[in-house]
Every structure is written in C-alpha cells, then in structure tokens.
Amino acid sequence: MIRDPKDLKRYNASERVNHWIVGISFILLALSGLSFFHPAFFPLNQLFGGPVWARILHPFVGVVMAVAFFIIFFRFRKLNVMHASDWEWLKRSHEMVNGDDHNMPEQGKYNGGQKMLFWVLGLCMLGMTVSGILIWRAYFGFDITLVRLGAVAHAAVAAVMIGLIMVHVYAAIWVKGTVRAMWYGTVTRAWAKQHHRAWYRQVTGK
Amino acid sequence: MPLQSLDILRRSATTTPSTQARKPIEVAKLIDVTTCIGCKACQVACSEWNDLREDVGSCIGVYDNPIDLSAQAWTVMRFTETEENGKLEWLIRKDGCMHCADPGCLKSCPSPGAIIQYKNGIVDFNEENCIGCGYCVTGCPFNVPRISKEDSKAYKCSLCSDRVAVGQEPACVKTCPTGAIQFGSKEDMKEVAATRIADLKKRGYDNAGLYDPEGVGGTHVMYVLHHADKPQLYHNLPKNPTISPLVSLWKGATKPLATLALAGIALGSLFHYVAKGPNEVSKEIEDEIEKEDAQ
Numbered sequence: 001m002i003r004d005p006k007d008l009k010r011y012n013a014s015e016r017v018n019h020w021i022v023g024i025s026f027i028l029l030a031l032s033g034l035s036f037f038h039p040a041f042f043p044l045n046q047l048f049g050g051p052v053w054a055r056i057l058h059p060f061v062g063v064v065m066a067v068a069f070f071i072i073f074f075r076f077r078k079l080n081v082m083h084a085s086d087w088e089w090l091k092r093s094h095e096m097v098n099g100d101d102h103n104m105p106e107q108g109k110y111n112g113g114q115k116m117l118f119w120v121l122g123l124c125m126l127g128m129t130v131s132g133i134l135i136w137r138a139y140f141g142f143d144i145t146l147v148r149l150g151a152v153a154h155a156a157v158a159a160v161m162i163g164l165i166m167v168h169v170y171a172a173i174w175v176k177g178t179v180r181a182m183w184y185g186t187v188t189r190a191w192a193k194q195h196h197r198a199w200y201r202q203v204t205g206k
Numbered sequence: 207m208p209l210q211s212l213d214i215l216r217r218s219a220t221t222t223p224s225t226q227a228r229k230p231i232e233v234a235k236l237i238d239v240t241t242c243i244g245c246k247a248c249q250v251a252c253s254e255w256n257d258l259r260e261d262v263g264s265c266i267g268v269y270d271n272p273i274d275l276s277a278q279a280w281t282v283m284r285f286t287e288t289e290e291n292g293k294l295e296w297l298i299r300k301d302g303c304m305h306c307a308d309p310g311c312l313k314s315c316p317s318p319g320a321i322i323q324y325k326n327g328i329v330d331f332n333e334e335n336c337i338g339c340g341y342c343v344t345g346c347p348f349n350v351p352r353i354s355k356e357d358s359k360a361y362k363c364s365l366c367s368d369r370v371a372v373g374q375e376p377a378c379v380k381t382c383p384t385g386a387i388q389f390g391s392k393e394d395m396k397e398v399a400a401t402r403i404a405d406l407k408k409r410g411y412d413n414a415g416l417y418d419p420e421g422v423g424g425t426h427v428m429y430v431l432h433h434a435d436k437p438q439l440y441h442n443l444p445k446n447p448t449i450s451p452l453v454s455l456w457k458g459a460t461k462p463l464a465t466l467a468l469a470g471i472a473l474g475s476l477f478h479y480v481a482k483g484p485n486e487v488s489k490e491i492e493d494e495i496e497k498e499d500a501q
C-alpha cells in the first residue's frame with residue numbers, strides 16, 4: 001500500500017518480516033525466560049501452557065531468534081559502522097534525551113545510538129546463544145563449571161538485553177513517525193530530514 | 207515425595223515463609239565407612255522401599271553397580287582402591303544426597319515447591335512441581351540430582367521422608383547388617399560418631415574423623431572416615447564443599463536488583479514521555495517540505 005508516493009522507503013518487506021521474527025521471538029523468550037529468572041515472574045509461564053512447556057519451548061524459540069538475528073545482523077552490519085559524527089552524536093545524546101535535537105550532528109540512516117545498540121545487541125545475542133546452549137540440559141551435558149558460568153551469563157546478559165530492548169522500543173514510540181517504518185516500511189520526508197538528514201539527502205538527492 | 211507436613215523450613219522459589227508451626231528436632235543419618243563391608247544391602251533396600259529398578263548394566267571392572275546414581279538409583283556404593291600408610295586399602299562409600307543444611311539444589315530451583323527442606327533437615331524433591339530444567343544439578347556441590355530420561359523430572363534420595371514422618375528409620379538404615387548406617391537426632395549421631403572416632407584413633411587411624419562439612423552448613427547425612435583429612439580418597443568426596451560462588455552470584459541479590467532496574471527503565475520511559483513530550487517532526491521542517499512540493 002502506498003500512502004504518499006513521495007514517502008521514503010526505509011525497509012523492504014523481507015527486512016520487515018525478518019525484524020518481526022526477531023521481535024516476536026524476543027518477547028516470547030523474555031516472558032518465558034523471566035519465569036525462571038525470579039519467583040516474582042513465575043506466573044508468566046502460564047502464557048506458554050505452564051512451567052514445563054515454558055521450559056521445553058524456550059530454547060527452541062531461542063534458536064529461531066538466534067538464526068533470524070544473525071540474518072538481520074549480517075544484512076545491516078555495513079550500515080552500522082561507526083563514524084566520527086556518530087561519536088559526536090553520542091557525546092551530545094543527553095541534549096536529545098532532554099527534548100532538544102536542534103544541535104545534533106547530521107546522521108545517516110542510523111544515528112550513533114542506534115549503531116551502538118546494534119553492536120551491543122549483537123554481542124548480547126552471541127552471549128545468549130552460547131550460554132543458552134551450555135545450560136540446555138535436555139540435549140547437552142557440559143562440564144559443571146561451564147554450565148554454572150552459562151547460568152550466570154545467561155541471566156546477566158538477559159537482564160541487560162531486556163533493558164536495551166525496552167530502550168529500543170521506547171525510542172521508536174517516542175520519536176513519532178518511526179514505528180510505521182516497521183509496519184509498512186516507509187517514513188515521511190520530513191521525518192527523515194529531521195532525524196537522519198544525511199540519509200535524507202542521500203536518498204532524495206537534495 | 208513430600209508429605210502433608212507443617213514442618214517446612216524452606217521451599218524452592220518461594221519468597222514468603224512456609225509453615226513454621228512445629229519445631230521438630232534435626233535428624234541425621236550416620237554412615238560409618240569404616241564398618242561398611244560393601245554388601246549393597248542398603249542399595250537393595252532403597253530400591254525395594256522406593257520401588258525403583260535400575261536397568262541391568264555391564265561390569266566396567268569395578269564393584270560399583272550400577273556405576274552411577276540415576277533416577278532409578280538413589281544410592282550407589284563407590285569402591286576405591288588406594289594405598290595409605292604403605293597398605294592397600296579398599297574404601298567403600300555409600301554415595302547419595304547429603305541433605306545439606308544449606309542446599310544448593312533448593313537455592314537454584316526456579317519452580318515453587320519442587321524442592322522443600324523439612325525442619326528436621328531432610329531435603330526432598332516434589333516431582334509433581336518439577337519442570338525438568340536441571341538447575342538443581344547445577345546448584346548441587348555433590349553432583350547428586352539426576353533428571354529422568356523417561357519423564358524429565360529430578361530424582362534423588364529422600365532420606366525416606368515418608369518413613370521418617372511416621373517414626374521409622376530410612377530403609378537403608380533398617381537393612382544394614384553391620385550397623386554401619388545409623389539414624390537418629392543429629393546430636394545423638396554426632397555422639398555415636400565421636401565414640402567410634404575415639405576407637406579408630408586408638409587403633410592407629412590418627413586422622414579418623416566426622417564428615418559434616420561446614421561449607422554447606424553441615425549435612426544431615428554424615429560419614430565417619432578413617433582419613434577425614436583426605437575425603438577425596440573416597441571417590442572424590444569434596445574436602446570443603448560449598449555452594450559454588452557462581453551459583454551464589456546467579457541466585458543472589460543481583461536478580462531482585464536487576465528486576466528493579468528493569469522496572470526503573472519502564473517507569474523512567476513513561477515519565478520521560480510525560481515530562482518531555484513526544485519527539486515530533488517539527489512544524490518548521492514540515493513547512494519546508496510542503497514548500498518544496500508546491501514549487
């Protein structure tokens with residue numbers, strides 16, 4: 001569906017589907033994982049058909065997410081290389097958070113914050129995959145010290161990752177006109193000019 | 207198998223107190239390794255009372271049979287040949303759950319009530335609540351719990367909690383033909399051990415002693431060892447067992463703190479939105495684009 005033919009294409013359908021697979025599996029993983037994390041969250045397992053099903057399903061959803069994440073990571077890696085203007089953006093990010101983005105340095109398709117998030121999430125996903133396999137008792141039997149390390153790492157990195165994704169989602173909600181990029185792939189020219197001016201100039205030639 | 211008992215000291219994954227009305231005495235099983243002849247009557251009694259049948263295995267050149275603990279074998283005699291004081295010694299240890307006062311299994315278990323510690327000291331698995339994650343295996347310093355291949359539930363020695371609850375001794379204790387396994391209050395068992403240890407010392411075992419390791423708060427299964435200075439001789443009985451620091455880190459205060467931090471991010475985002483307002487495309491830029499289109 002084309003809303004305004006002059007809207008800018010930010011993601012194609014395959015990228016959007018890829019992102020939604022990562023997103024949905026992440027939510028399922030966070031909810032089921034948290035149910036083992038602390039007794040306060042235990043009732044969450046009811047969403048998965050009870051605690052035993054949550055325990056059985058979680059690692060398989062993890063594998064789905066790891067694969068989908070790897071593909072998206074590979075697709076977007078070049079777009080996320082950090083440049084000097086990205087570091088400058090990060091240094092000034094408090095101004096943006098404070099609600100004033102007038103003096104922010106010009107950004108390409110992604111800003112410094114998005115790029116940092118990209119790399120840190122990549123590390124987190126690697127950590128979650130390795131540690132998740134270490135503690136997957138139903139199919140693996142690693143040395144006890146490795147399993148204990150895996151348990152600590154899986155829980156710690158999960159907390160970090162859930163926190164980062166909360167920030168990621170909030171940023172998308174806070175910056176109006178962003179979420180549609182994940183629904184139907186386009187953004188308005190005004191949105192692009194305000195938040196990603198270098199990318200705006202690159203795609204419009206202005 | 208748990209009992210409808212009020213005497214519960216701790217319950218896995220539970221943050222409020224369990225029923226605390228009664229105050230029973232602490233019990234203990236004392237295994238006198240120096241009196242054991244390795245006949246395995248206790249293994250048979252365990253399998254009879256608990257109705258467990260391990261599959262027939264194969265001989266791997268030692269007397270251990272079956273060769274490891276399993277969901278169907280809650281106790282196994284471990285045979286070790288070693289040379290101490292210039293003599294060959296055949297050390298036989300009845301392996302199984304130690305019923306730790308500070309149980310790493312219970313600390314690790316994420317499922318409420320899958321592991322309970324009675325006030326009398328017995329640590330019991332309630333398979334009905336077990337989700338089969340194997341965290342108890344990760345937490346145990348003695349490598350005791352086993353996850354069944356059949357039903358993915360965790361099993362281990364219950365110290366015959368069902369028998370103890372009605373005033374009987376565990377099945378292994380009842381069967382032991384040499385009296386090497388005794389059962390009673392922990393206090394009494396320490397006294398029995400002290401007498402035996404004094405006797406052993408007189409007979410030349412200078413390092414005889416009681417194995418009731420402090421690192422796990424003491425245990426409700428204790429050993430009298432001829433070489434209490436070298437428990438590793440007895441099929442790697444750990445010298446100073448403790449809950450691994452990694453397990454304490456995993457299950458410690460960090461989790462409630464992380465939970466608070468996540469709640470902080472959620473609330474912080476909400477208040478940020480409320481305080482600063484949404485980051486909308488500025489009117490100025492929208493006008494610029496409109497002007498361009500009009501040209």
Ligand code: HEM
Nearest residue numbers: 030033034036037055058059062063129132135136155158
């Ligand atoms: C390939 C990826 C993954 C694998 C193989 C995996 C596997 C596991 C396994 C085996 C467990 C133990 C419970 C069970 O047996 O089901 C577990 C727990 C957990 N997982 Fe994952 N997981 C993965 C990804 C993730 C992700 C992306 C998250 C992010 C939210 C996550 C969050 C958790 C949490 C919070 C726990 C509980 C940890 C604890 O009890 O301390 N997992 N995972």
Ligand code: SF4
Nearest residue numbers: 303304306310311346
């Ligand atoms: S020996 Fe292992 S299974 Fe038994 S109470 Fe101690 S920690 Fe739990």
Ligand code: SF4
Nearest residue numbers: 315336337339340342
């Ligand atoms: S396997 Fe069962 S008893 Fe062991 S930690 Fe998991 S839920 Fe608890």
